[in-house]
Amino acid sequence: MTKWYQFSLDDLYSKAKSNQSGLSQAERDTRLQTNGPNLLTKGKQETEFQKFIKHFNDLLIYVLIASGILKGAIGAYTEMIIIFLVVVINAIIGYIQERKANNSLNSLTNMMSEDATILVNSEKVVVDASTLVVGDIVLLSPGNIVPADIRIIEAYNLVVEEAILTGESVPIEKNNVPIEGDADLGDRINLAFSGTLVNSGSGKGVVVETGDRTELGKISQSLKSVDQTVTPLIQKMKLLNKQIFGILAILIAFLLVFSLMFRDFSSTELVSAMIALAVSAVPEGLPAVLSIILAMGVGRMAYEKAIIKKMPAVETLGSMSVICSDKTGTLTKNEMSVVSVITKETVYTELAAPIKWEESSIGMQRLLEIGLYCNDTKIDYHNGKREVIGNPTEAALLELSYKANLSQDNHTLYKIPFDSAYKYMATLVDINDRRFIYLKGAPDVLLSMMQLELQGDASTALDLQYWDDKIVEYAKKGQRVLAAAFKEVSNDTESFTHDDLSNDMVFAGLYGIIDPPKAEAIEAVGIARSAGISVKMITGDHKETAIAIAKEIGIEHYDKALVGKELEEMTDEELRDVVLTHDVFARTTPEHKLRLVSAIQDHGLIAAMTGDGVNDAAALKKADIGVAMGIKGTQVTKDTADMVLADDNFATIVKAVKEGRRVYDNLQKAIFFALPTAFSQGLLVVISILAGIELPLTPVQILWLNMVTTITLSFALGYEPYAEDIMQRKPRDPKVNILNTYAIIRVTYVSFIIGLLGFLIGGILRNAGAELATIQTTILQTLVFAQAFYMICCREITKFSITPTIKENNVLWYSLGILLVLQIAIIYLPFINTVMETAPLGFKELGISFLAGLSIFVIVEAEKFFYRKFKKA
Known part of the structure; x- marks a missing residue:
């Protein structure tokens, strides 16, 4: 397997036999003829007569x-x-009772982009995505479905949503920097994968894999190779x-x-x-x-x-002894939420609405305002359905401010947008006839820029050790930590520069953000355990995050988490020996999930696998009961599953x-x-x-x-x-x-x-x-x-x-x-x-x-x- 993420840009062009201008049309035609179209091969379909x-x-x-x-x-x-x-x-x-169509592979094909914008001899051309070949230069914009596996060569705040493939609840910011050594699928941040969604920003990349050779294609192939249980x-x-x-x-x-x-x-x-x-x-x-x-x-x-697609699955549910659950969107809400607000005096963890503004400290008030106004995201509600336009992490900050009845009025006068080069965002805002520069970003970056912190209602010298300890403490709890700072400026200030952000800024505190568990999932895990059913979390997310969520939900052996690399080092026999005594598996790939389900079945146990992403499809098919999420689940997952949860409620599995x-x-x-x-x-x-x-x-x-x-x-x-x-x-x-x-x-x-x-x-x-x-x-x-x-x-x-x-x-x-x-x-x-x-x-x-x-x-x-x-x- 070619490790495209390790190549420098020069080596990348050499390996892909391409250049910054893209391929000529003649060369594209030749490669397409030689290697075939950028399509997933379909599985063999039964006729209705054969089913009868x-x-x-x-x-x-x-x-x-x-x-x-x-x-x-x-x-x-x-x-x-x-x-x-x-x-x-x-x-x-x-x-009549068992009529079903196995559309798994067709659904995978439908997930692939229909067209793509590429460079042909430096000219922009829109082509059918099925004609893409290795070496094509593809342009990426917000809303695009990535049409093939692409190695990034240019990235401008490029953020890609790839939870369906990796299980990561947070969109991934991409760059073009080579990665040394081996990297898990979710850590290959210089690659954009076929079927994932460009959330924001723009970029350019070289096609490195097409069709069945993409990560999506590998799942397609594994689906075909997995026998129906x-x-x-x-x-x-x-x-x-x-x-x-x-x-x-x-x-x-x-x-x-x-x-x-x-x-x-x-x-x-x-x-x-x-x-x-x-x-x-x-x-x-x-x-x-x-x-x-x-x-x-x-x-x-x-x-x-609970929609049952295959009738015998009803009876199988009755003998189920293990539920292997994906984390994101299954046990958790798949909506980022602020669960901790850390100031110098207080750590706030009770953040349910309403937050009483008048009873909040100055530090809490500043953090609420920074989260609201230093923000490019909007939240809309259509027919009662929440829709985030922008970044899910920023949406969590908005939701926090809404709990204090703050509204996102037009107070912004000037803005430096977020960029991965400097890892922060800053705005100039006018609030109650006072002007402030509000700043939020990566904690290590902001702390390196500060000399002051907010304590009470006064500015004092920065206690760097205190903040470093808090960052480590809450990161271990699986929380993504963001930092915030501010300073008041004169009312005639119209703009500011990056240099202004290093002078007299006051560090306000930290936000601890996580994709929280569903309350009903916590209850359902307890009921499952009383019925003798073991619940195992298998996720593509980070180990610390998985442990934190598992502990809160009530999963046993949460402290003995294993990661994907450890699973790869185990033989099938070794995995079979540990699978029953470990209940949390992090940074997993589709192949890991498949092996884990197989290892459980080798003990003679009836295993269910829940999930909503493409990365879950093969394991769902292998499991005795495949359970897909009906609302947030991808179509391929629904088609592969034996049961679809119409309400995406883990508790429905217990019913x-x-x-x-x-x-x-x-x-x-x-x-x-x-x-x-x-x-x-x-x-x-x-x-x-x-x-x-x-x-x-x-x-x-x-x-x-x-x-x-x-x-x-x-x-x-x-x-x-x-x-x-x-x-x-x-x-x-x-x-x-x-x-x-x-x-x-x-x-x-x-x-x-x-x-x-x-x-x-x-x-x-x-x-x-x-x-x-x-x-x-x-x-x-x-x-x-x-x-x-x-x-x-x-x-x-x-x-x-x-x-x-x-x-x-x-x-x-x-x-x-x-x-x-x-x-x-x-x-x-x-x-x-x-x-x-x-x-x-x-x-x-x-x-x-x-x-x-x-x-x-x-x-x-x-x-x-x-x-x-x-x-x-």
Whole structure:
């Protein structure tokens, strides 16, 4: 990698094969042809059709598709159509709920400047930024988006806003001085980077990198190389599907052999029986149910200002154990604020409005006036949104003066503007018929010019040691320190010179300025810690600033901060060893953030990464949950993220975690409910084949149970309220399976009981001489009642299910009502009787099926009672 920041101007021209006049057009054309345009290469895009087809890529869906094909082969076209309809409906639900476009790389391209002003043989020419080549001389003005990586050759108060790339909250003043040794990205102050914004001043520079070779381009490349993390839910569901598929394949193989050896089935009967087994044992309603419950979580989070882009991310939030947070604009306001005013007598830190002018010392009054009148910045409010026109640091001084009800009236008579050559600004102002020269700038510069200081209302000899100590003290607190001075002049003074600023000026004091933390972020960090979630600050800012903010916010291990250079010296194994015991990382680059997220994930932890700048995009993509700021976040960050905070409020993440834990609880309840209802139907088929009797239900009736009733009832579980202890638990271990030992026992015995109830009811009716359609319809209704009662049991996994919160879940009662209407239709509407092969039932059959279903509730609640007693003992 070429270290352009180290070159002298002569070496720079030589290396870039350029000169002060710029390249000729012929040379530009040649280089453009050789090296390609100044554009970022786009990632591979999926078509909408490909996104839809992906929802068929599932083992259990393959089983249903194969069953449908076999049904068609034996002429059962109605059943074939219904099976395929179920498959397509599942895919449509998944596609609609998860539809998203991966526009990350396109957004990076959109961030690049559209045109640029360059020199071609000393002539100014406006060209398309995509045609820039190494060696072009580019002119920079306020408001320009820097079109490529540029080495500065001339700078006139050139200030560039590059927080999106480096995380620095303060705009960087650029110069053309070579830098000795290695420098971090944020310290390369003689370079302007592609995609950053010229805040003020002007300048000129040589293009040194274009397209994918710029710092922006490197982020683009890293985004393409980072694999999308598979969420724990998807991993677990894939594992569950494989387990179901494996059991199903073994069962089918065994039953085929058994039937051929011991049963006299025709080929059509055998195929129908195997299809019935496949259709019954596959919980085809489950994917749709999970999608619906996740979608409900997405809706509730959107109401709380957390926009979820990828549905499985809802559940992942519930198991999150580490939040890696950017500092600027995420934990802090991204608005500079004066937090300390230091005079000789007093240090003011309580600076909330209103500041009472009449109770302030003379020193405080002078510092308020200097901050107001020695200032080139304006603050406007458009539709309630604060807009700083100028320098954010000067805006902080204005805000301080506004707290004392001072207004920025036109008192300025003469001004020496700020310049990096002398590092100060001075104004001549007329206030209440008295004239003053007000001066502010770098503390070391101003102190070298002073002999006097303000003490009380008198001027005394400057106490240099006192001020040096205060500068060091507040710099260690992460505050940017500015100095201020003044002197009164005669009322006929019209101007002044630099020499006048070295005579009789009185040192007034210091301002301590910082980008302060959000109050809600402090509260959210505390809640996260009580929920067992570690918060780590990963920032491009300076170490002292990061430590100060981390301490104030309440981040653990804030005093053990590591900087980017230290991270670079560590191997991946060394980084993995320290990442859990250090919570503050400063002066980091995009590569550092990516490594840190990876190191956390290597411990098996679920990591979230928050951020708002381009420099966060790769780490957001790598993290299990990428969280972007919706207001101040760049478009690429929003497109890369799994979740976007519409209010830029760190506290919203904690609300999202709470909702994520609720979603997981309800997903678990839905799975506890869905599996026994599917397996019990499979059991009916298996026992029928082994016993050599007619199947108790047709494949279409089994599909009805699995798809319609399961979705209707499971839907209600998605609306179960928060558990009381939901934010006092530790994060869930992502390695733990959805089905633990207790779940397997529950699923097994409930499956057997429901299946046996089906045979019991069928046997009773068969002995009573009932017709086949009546027997099958009664068995169907028995299983529906059993599912309805078991759904109520699943409201609580181990606690008694009839709790006061059952009144809060209105959807539960709506779903039971809808199911009742559907069952009335399937039993008593003639045309549905024909399609579903059902028959009308009398009170006797309905009463038997109701009591059978109620027995499930009694048995499961009794089991839970004894489980609680055993666990307590």
